Amino acid sequence: MDVKPxxxxxxxxxSSEEDEDAMMMDLRRGPWTVEEDVALMNYIAxxxxxxxxxxxxxxxxxxxxxxxxxxxLNYLRPDVRxxxxxxxxxxxxxxxxxxxxxxxxxxxxxxxGRTDNEIKNYWRTRVQKHAKQLKCDxxxxxxxDTMRYLWMPRLVERIQAAASAATAPTGASSSITxxxxxxxxxxxxxxxxxxxxxxxxxxxxxxxxxxxxNDLAGSYTTPENSSTAASSDSFGTQVSPVSELTDxxxxxxxxxxxxxxxxxxxxxxxxxxxQVGYHDSMTSPSGYSFNQGGLNSHSFQAASxxxxxxxxxxxxxxxxxxxxxxxxxxSDMWFLQQQLGNI
DNA sequence: AATCGCCACAACCGCAAATAG
DNA sequence: GCTATTTGCGGTTGTGGCGAT
Numbered sequence: 001m002d003v004k005p006x007x008x009x010x011x012x013x014x015s016s017e018e019d020e021d022a023m024m025m026d027l028r029r030g031p032w033t034v035e036e037d038v039a040l041m042n043y044i045a046x047x048x049x050x051x052x053x054x055x056x057x058x059x060x061x062x063x064x065x066x067x068x069x070x071x072x073l074n075y076l077r078p079d080v081r082x083x084x085x086x087x088x089x090x091x092x093x094x095x096x097x098x099x100x101x102x103x104x105x106x107x108x109x110x111x112x113g114r115t116d117n118e119i120k121n122y123w124r125t126r127v128q129k130h131a132k133q134l135k136c137d138x139x140x141x142x143x144x145d146t147m148r149y150l151w152m153p154r155l156v157e158r159i160q161a162a163a164s165a166a167t168a169p170t171g172a173s174s175s176i177t178x179x180x181x182x183x184x185x186x187x188x189x190x191x192x193x194x195x196x197x198x199x200x201x202x203x204x205x206x207x208x209x210x211x212x213x214n215d216l217a218g219s220y221t222t223p224e225n226s227s228t229a230a231s232s233d234s235f236g237t238q239v240s241p242v243s244e245l246t247d248x249x250x251x252x253x254x255x256x257x258x259x260x261x262x263x264x265x266x267x268x269x270x271x272x273x274x275q276v277g278y279h280d281s282m283t284s285p286s287g288y289s290f291n292q293g294g295l296n297s298h299s300f301q302a303a304s305x306x307x308x309x310x311x312x313x314x315x316x317x318x319x320x321x322x323x324x325x326x327x328x329x330x331s332d333m334w335f336l337q338q339q340l341g342n343i
Numbered sequence: 344a345a346t347c348g349c350c351a352c353a354a355c356c357g358c359a360a361a362t363a364g
Numbered sequence: 365g366c367t368a369t370t371t372g373c374g375g376t377t378g379t380g381g382c383g384a385t
Contacts, residue, residue, distance in 0.1 A: 029355070031379085053370070069371075070354070105373060116373075121352055124375095129350090 028062045032071055036061055040068055041076055074115045081113025085122050087162060091155045093119055094127070094147050 028036075043059035049072060052065030061068060074080070085093070089111055096107045102123075104116035111119065127147075131138035134146065 031353075051370080065370075066356095067354075073372095074353075102374065117353075120374075125351055 027064060029064075029067060032075075036063070037071070037076060040072060044072060044076075074117050079113050080115060085114075085118075085126075087155055087159045089114065090122075090126075091152060091159070093122060094152055094155070097123065097127075098144060098148065 039059050039061055043055060047055070047058075049055070049069075052069040054065070056063050056065045056068045059068070063071075092111060093107060096110055100106055102120075104120045104123075108114050108116040108119050128138045130151075131140075131143045134143065136143045136146075
């Protein structure tokens with residue numbers, strides 16, 4: 001979403017305690033400007049984060065400490081990962097939410113670089129939308145079973161397919177150029193961030209941060225390449241090895257595909273106690289049964305779903321592969337609706 | 344070309360827990 | 365131990381973008 005510079009109307013004027021303080025001090029709220037972002041980044045680069053109220057004052061920002069903290073954590077922090085939620089991340093979110101419910105910050109701890117806000121937004125916009133389209137409550141047993149027995153196995157399939165396809169050349173490299181043009185640079189000489197020359201605020205929305213001091217080190221994935229990087233990025237190492245999903249995804253046949261994703265490995269851990277993989281017919285605890293035909297990639301491809309191309313492939317019509325991974329979510333909806341129709 | 348409605352996401356709000364003084 | 369302040373979290377809202385009409 002593009003963010004326009006603040007307006008006069010953004011000056012606070014209502015009545016909570018913090019707002020009254022804010023009004024007394026003529027504090028701003030609403031979208032952040034490039035100048036504010038740079039001021040905040042520079043201050044944190046030199047003094048570190050914490051003590052947000054005093055930080056806001058000392059940095060010369062007419063913002064509440066709360067607002068500064070949120071801006072930093074959810075947006076400016078160098079390690080914040082932007083761009084589409086990858087398939088692996090979707091899978092993790094579904095799994096972790098089924099375990100912990102709306103504990104967004106806890107879930108976010110297992111998705112490096114993702115913020116609780118981003119995950120919460122994903123859940124509300126995507127997952128709840130699916131529940132709505134399936135005409136069931138997002139917290140209902142039926143929807144949870146649908147996620148567990150249909151959607152998640154389907155995601156695993158797609159991750160595997162993506163891993164195979166990733167070995168083929170893609171045309172994703174051009175995105176790097178775009179990102180580079182919208183990049184904030186950290187100047188090591190004077191410990192300051194510099195906005196790109198003539199930066200419109202819209203550029204900030206897609207900018208990556210490149211820092212090279214102790215606190216702000218490294219370069220970060222771009223919105224465009226974050227999806228294609230899914231199979232080899234920083235998943236897994238912080239993820240608990242214990243998953244209920246392993247019960248369902250154990251012994252999955254991966255002989256023909258060799259996914260490199262650690263996240264997928266996470267869901268494929270061998271469990272000697274269970275011989276039934278997701279390709280087999282399953283009956284959910286609440287009594288819904290899901291036949292293997294719907295979960296079999298061959299029969300699935302043979303069906304006349306809306307986004308199937310002439311080659312019987314999913315979304316691989318010559319466009320950017322990461323886009324297709326994302327857009328294919330609609331075919332998931334079609335697929336889930338077909339399956340539920342058979343129940 | 345203009346308008347409308349929906350969607351996604353950044354930012355805000357209120358509350359509770361943690362920490363400082 | 366008490367109070368004030370700060371931090372963290374989950375829920376909600378406001379707004380720009382974009383497709384449909």
